[in-house]
Amino acid sequence: DAKTTQPNSMESNEEEPVHLPCNHSTISGTDYIHWYRQLPSQGPEYVIHGLTSNVNNRMASLAIAEDRKSSTLILHRATLRDAAVYYCILRVPNSGNTPLVFGKGTRLSVIA
């Protein structure tokens, strides 16, 4: 199965930018890249998604490599509330109707 690869953990200082990387070297041409995050003791929440072009919303930015084999979630100014597990997700090729497959994600710690 195609997988995404993310670092297990990252650390950031408060009010500094954070770049969370994700490798997806076997992504197919029509797969969207989604990012979700899971705050402590909560369900995951949608952050952002994209196909080829970089995307921005009120929560974050998504930078997608030209070859689409990697992407980076950018939090422009980390706050303590951004401490969470961040999941990079894409459709598993030839998976039929199987929807989102979550990996282990990156645990982001934010230091005051």
Place this chain on the structure above:
Amino acid sequence: NAGVTQTPKFQVLKTGQSMTLQCAQDMNHEYMSWYRQDPGMGLRLIHYSVGAGITDQGEVPNGYNVSRSTTEDFPLRLLSAAPSQTSVYFCASSHTPGRTGWSLREKLFFGSGTQLSVL
């Protein structure tokens, strides 16, 4: 809007007992699903549904049953609970472009989870 509502938030069962985890959404979403999350692991898909009357298995369906009689509700049944089913369970829903499947362009909305312990 309440979004996705899960009940109960916590449950303790004895091995062999049965119970139903409830999930309801008020967003008129066609797609609903159940995930389980174990310590140190990501979320694993148990069952999903693309509309009323339609269900399908995910990655880890054994030991669980589902049905979808209405658009709003998607209960998860444990017929004979086992300690291996101790986990946190999340329900999620989204729109789909049609009844043929879930689209990666649609975002999932998750409930707050049910912590289940089976002794």
